[in-house]
Amino acid sequence: MADEYFTEDHEYIRVEGDTGIVGITNHAQDQLGDVVFVEVPEVGRTVAKGDAAAVVESVKAASDIYAPVAGEVTEVNGEIEANPAMVNEDAEGAAWFFKLKIADKADLSALMDRKAYDAFVAENT
């Protein structure tokens, strides 16, 4: 199983080698409701930890998606731009937002693992 980490802002980053795959959690999409618009970053953009890197809008509100760690955007998911509803259907699978070449994997240690995230969600709902 790939290493997965989570932020308190409900992003996940799934780590495969030096690459991190970033999206929003299933809990996040459930809270957002029907997703109607997605904006992904430009490939090649360098982001710092906590930078607003992408946008997700539901019928209710617009939300920024922050980079969980620093790195360079290497790939974006054009499919979810064309079909934003995918985010509701498969947030933690096919509906990832962007891939990142992680600048320093040590940054991951500041994030939560699945168990800690689940507890965080339980505490905050």
Add this chain to the structure above:
Amino acid sequence: MSAGSPQSTSAAALERTALYDRHVALGAKMVPFAGYEMPVQYNLGVLKEHLWTRDSAGLFDVSHMGLAYLRAEDGSHETVARALETLVPADILNLAPGRQRYSQLTTDDGGIIDDLMVSRSAEHGSEGSLFLVVNAGRKAVDYAHILSRLPDGVHLSPTEDFVLMALQGPRAAEVLSGLDPAAAEMKFMAVTPLAILGNTVPASRSGYTGEVGYELAVPASCAVAVWNVLVADDRVEPIGLGARDSLRLEAGLCLYGHDIDETTSPVEAGLTWSIQKRRRAEGGFPGAARIQAELADGPARKRVGIKPDGRAPAREGAEIRAPGGEAIGMLTSGGFGPTIGGPVAMGYVATEHAGAGTPVELIVRDKPMPAHVVDMPFAPHRYAR
């Protein structure tokens, strides 16, 4: 991820409507709204609830709204109508029995304290009485304002005797006709009592979605029973505040506190159709000087529909600019229109930019986004006239 739009939060105790337990049982997500715990969506979700209402029939709990009688002691329509006409710019004197009219409580400066529906019953014994429906969040302000201005012999009586529900959508008429065939005979803005499950239910053919629909003042004693019968119908789904907002936005209808408030006049807001000819000429309502001047010379700004060219929704508060140029206004509502299948918005722009087809830019996340001024409604109204 963080929500960019502020959620309304209130430390004050929230009220519950008589249908609260039904909403919870139906899986509603309850949120604070105008002092009430209200369903923002049910299990279908906002998008599907919106589309269901346009395709079939949606049932809304709107019992948080304020209901009140305005009554003349002498039992004369003229007395009560003349009293209300000192507060609103609509022609109430010529409001026929069995009819409803949309109007606004205006400020002395010609702004809007609230918008409201005014009904005149055709029933024997209701002479000299009008029925008002005002916004939940403005009840206290409205009632205080009305009371401060009423002449002797005319009384305002807020009532909690009814639970207001709305049934909206192309199949609303056939659904309601199954309970009382008289429902099918009602024309747009008609008011008549229906007999539903053996109860007398004052009904109007009106709503806030742009669809054929009804608003039902269901006696509190049978409210849960009527709700349950309607919601059990396969053609009907319960609809929350989320879809109510996107439905009214697509229909080009104003939301108080957003598209209209104490700074916007009915003329600027494009509500001149609700000021009948006699009142335009005679005046005699608060703010008549400004409103009549704007009717004669045109307002400096106008509420318009705005359609973003791209797919990104633009929200309330976004600045509107002339392409590459100066600020010309601000969005007052904006979001995704499920029936349109794209973003829709409305806002105020300087009149020279208000013509349909005018290109504008909306500032979204600090970037200009191309858009055009368009005619409203976005989704065509389907009222039965």
